[in-house]
Amino acid sequence: MDSTPDADAELRRRVRQQEAVAELGQRALETDDIDRLLHEAVVVVSDVLETEYAELLELLPDGDEFFLRDGVGWREGLVGSATVPADTNSQAGITLRTEAPILVDDVESEERLSEPALLADHGVASGISVIVGSVDGPWGVLGAYATERREFTDHDATFLRSVANVLASALENERTWRELEEIYGRISDAFFALDEEWNFTYLNERAHELINPEGRTLVGKRVWNEFPEAMGQQFKLKYERAMYDQETVSFEEYYPEPLDSWFEVRAYPSETGLSVYFRDVTERKERERDLELFRTLLDHTTDSVLVIDPQSGRFLDANETACRQLGYDREELLELTVPDMDRVFDDIADWRSHVEDVKAENSMTITGEHVRKDGTTFPAEVNVAHVELDREYMIAIARDITEHRERERELEASNERLEQFAYAASHDLQEPLRMVSSYLQLIERRYGDAFDEDGEEFLAYAIDGAERMRGMIDGLLEYSRVETRGDPFEPVDLDRLLENVLEDLSLQLEETDAEVETESLPRVRGDASQLRQVFQNLLANALEYSGDEPPRVHVEATRRERGRWEISVTDEGIGIDPADQDRVFDVFQRLHSREEYDGTGIGLALCERIVERHDGEIWVESEPGEGSTFSVTLPAADESA
Incomplete structure (x- = not known):
């Protein structure tokens, strides 16, 4: 079917009208600025209907006049100030009394209408208008006007009515919310009333809570006598101004001790006194002060x-x-x-x-x-x-942290050189130590019978010293290799690792009649070989320093923040004095004599070095005679990786 240019144009106009109504409806749902919505509506109406003027007339409370609430095209100064009679046969007046849109093709020849001055002064020739709201409860009139004669269509009327319906719904919603805000605001606000002589005539419960917590009788008392500090603040000045001007005042002011509070105040005057609504805004003021302080710090750091x-x-x-x-x-x-x-x-x-x-x-x-x-x-x-x-x-x-990173690199290089030195020194010591140890053993085998009791004791001391030196050098080698000779990190099952450690310590466990309780342990990410050394040292120490009683050891794990586990080894042994607890992790530090307990003094230092490589911490909590708890933190294994 062929289409004519006029038909295509009309179709485009109708589509444009429908789109405009949809967009305006969406804006009504999104905005809480009713004035902006009203203005956008009259702009859309004028634009879509292609008229020079559009108006939104609000019916004033007395019902006799309209107020030009918003509009486009009118002479400067009229919108927001001009009024139009509502009880005449003007187009707006007739629109107010009917639910049907009013379409006027020629204002001058329309006998049923009297032309209002507003339209005549602007050369209006044609117009279309609809009621906003209902005939029983009208809010006002929405209209569009052209300076040249034209025939508005039924589609134009439908479009205008749709816009009016959007506005009516938005205005009703705003009225409802204002009523609710007023109701809830008055319920939650503190309130008191004063007569012309500044005497209290009423206080609600909230007012007593805020300004009269001691429960004094205030009704009949003069406000300035009961609250003298108010005279030195804005309260007295503002209340007197409200009464003198008979206009509402709103302000915020601080009331000093004993109230020590900030108040937001609204005072409504009448011929018989003053109604005061107020609320405590001290917390908000403190936040504002904090924000101001933060802003100052922000600018100066x-x-x-x-x-x-x-x-x-x-x-x-x-x-x-x-x-x-x-x-x-x-x-x-x-x-x-x-x-x-x-x-x-x-x-x-x-x-x-x-x-x-x-x-x-x-x-x-x-x-x-x-x-x-x-x-x-x-x-x-x-x-x-x-x-x-x-x-x-x-x-x-x-x-x-550029400089910090540079210092870290320098420190890493220094540590690497130190590790190389420690490794080289300890490695070079091994050969002469092996020779000393071998010759001491050879002397013991060949000439042992020639020594007297003192000689045998001296020889035993020498052999023992050589063995302890070998152990210390081996420990120093391990200590120096923690960073350079460690294996790549991978998920480690601590339950299985602890089983292997207990197997290695089985002889010591049997000899001491030890009891080791272990809770379920997690999977962590680390070097399995090094972690085995850590737990072997911690458990061996728990067995070694158990005192006279059979060792009792407990191992448990606790989940910590940021993807970490804390594993603790607790014993009931001799304990450690708090003053010595930091020293136990130093290289070659011993808290007990070698005659009492074996050890090289490097085991806990090695544990600390390994834990640090795992980006963790190690510490001890202990009291003498009360046992010790050694704890380490390790990164959790990512099961999903």
């Missing part, structure tokens, strides 16, 4: 400080140091998100997963590379904290 939206990852604020360090103007920086700046995060989803971790722990330290505007990078340590003030924030404090 030498660290880069960034305030971040937790959900979008967008920067909400940044201090001068951050802008300078990153090479951005502040306005440029606030257009970016965390993944734009930090190579730690792949995307917003990745950032949000880190946010949840931060919220769970309140803060977290992240090390990575905050990319500069010119594309260069620098290593940074970022402390991220979750903060709730007026809303949720993430506060990131970034420090350039």
Whole structure:
């Protein structure tokens, strides 16, 4: 079927009208700014109907006049001030009394209408108008007017009525919410009434809670006598101004001791006195003060400080140091998100997963590379904290750790040289020590019978010393090789590892009649061989230093934050004096004589070195005679990897 240009144009007009109504309806659902919605509506009406004028007339409470609430095209100064009679035969007046749209092709020739001055002064020739609301409860009239004669169609009328329905619904919703806010506001607010002589005539329960917690009788008492500190603040001045001008006043003011509180106050005057609604806003004022202090600190710290939206990852604020360090103007920086700046995060989803971790722990330290505007990078340590003030924030404090990294590299190189020296020195000592030990044993075999009792004792001391020296050198070699000779990290089953350790210690367990209780242990990530050394040393020490009673040892694991496990070995032995507990991890440190207990003094130092390689910690909690608990933290194995 062939279509004519006029038919195509009309179809496009109808589609445009439908789209405009849909968009306006969506805006009504999204916005809480009713004035903006009303203005957008009259603009849309004028644009879609292609008229020079559009108006939104609000019926005033007396019902005799309309108020030009909003409009387009009218002379400057009329919108928001002009009024139109409502009880006449004007187009707006007739529209108010009928549910059907009013379409006027020619204002001058329309006998049923009297032309109002507003339309006549603007040369209006044709118009279309509909009621906003219902005939029984009208809010006002929506209309569109053209300076040239034209025939508005039924589709135009349907469009205009649809817009009016959107506005009526939005206005009704706003009225309902205002009523609810007023009701709930008055219920939750404190309230008191004063007469013309400034005497209390009524106080609600909330008012007594806030300003009269001691329960004094206030009704009939003069407010300035009961609350003299108010005379030195804004209260007296504001209340007197409200009464003198007979106008509502709103203000915030601090009331000093004994109340020591900030109040938000609304005072409504009448001929017989003053009605005062107020609420305690001390907490909000303290938050504002904290924000102001934070802003001051933000501007003066030498660290880069960034305030971040937790959900979008967008920067909400940044201090001068951050802008300078990153090479951005502040306005440029606030257009970016965390993944734009930090190579730690792949995307917003990745950032949000880190946010949840931060919220769970309140803060977290992240090390990575905050990319500069010119594309260069620098290593940074970022402390991220979750903060709730007026809303949720993430506060990131970034420090350039370039120099720190350089010092770390220098320290690593120094440690490597020290390890090489320790290895070389201890390795070179092995050969002469083996020779000394061999010749001492040879002397014992060939000439043992020639020694008297003292000679045999001296020889035994010499052989024992050589053996202990060999053990110390072996331990020193192990200590020096922790970093350089360790195996790659992999998942380690601590249950199985502990079984192997107990097998190695089986002879010592039998000889001492020891009892070892173990709870279920986790899988951790580490060097299985080195971790075996750690637990073998800890268990061997628990057996060695058990005292006179058979050893009783307990091994357990506890899940810690940030993907770590804490494993503890507890004994009931002789214990360690608190003053000596730090020294037990030093190389060659012994707290007991060799005559009492065996050992080289390097076992716990080796444990500490191995645990540090696993990015963990080791410590002891003990009291003399009360046993000891040695604890280590190790990274959890990622089961999903």
